[in-house]
Amino acid sequence: MLLIFLYSSIFIPPFAGILTDIQKHFGIGDAKGGLLQTAFVLSYMVFAPLFGYLGDRYNRRFIMAAGVFLWSLTTLLGSFVNNYQGFLTCRALVGIGEASYSTIAPTIISDIFIQDMRSKMLALFYFAIPVGSGLGYIIGSETGRAAGNWQWGLRVTPIMGLIAVLLIIIVMQEPKRGECEGHSQLAPTSWWSDIKALARNRSFIFSSCGFTCVAFVAGALAWWGPVFIHYGLVLQPGHENDKLEE
Known part of the structure; x- marks a missing residue:
């Protein structure tokens, strides 16, 4: 639970904090700048139900680790892309990776805690997301400013993402679905x-x-x-x- 909270609260890709720098680099206006977010939202919307379906039937830990890895990898690749179409594609792939994590993590929390504690832990998880978004503005813009290059604002998340993937695979345990409430024979x-x-x-x-x-x-x-x-x-x-x- 602590790992999920930390990743939600800290390692949010800081695209919005460096949006003006991205627009200047690719020579695009507000329309194409907004399309970057649209591509993310659409891919997230399409793949979130798919990951929900897979999470009910397969190992959630590995699905979530794969999603965080894709999220981190495409964020890193986006910092090296020199054309708008490639950057837009990376942004859409980030949405796929984030869809897996954001869809599956709450189900793991629900299978660890019950009753009032479950509500508190889920509230903590969803509270961490806007906190991470706010930190993303600061970390992204300040890292880019310190390095003199906006691309470095995107290279913070992948480092932490790799650490998170290793911790998910090595440390996190897959809770049995429904066991905390006495339902040990749940079938999809x-x-x-x-x-x-x-x-x-x-x-x-x-x-x-x-x-x-x-x-x-x-x-x-x-x-x-x-x-x-x-x-x-x-x-x-x-x-x-x-x-x-x-």
């Missing part, structure tokens, strides 16, 4: 029966729709928020030189 059902059961669960449907709206708004704010804050600062009286430099 068919994909279609899962869909029908979820469709009849009104709480799940409304929660999913609500979270989709939250993710849409929060994603747009997280991606473009730093840019608007920067524009607001340089347009203030006394910052005309900063505006010209940018």
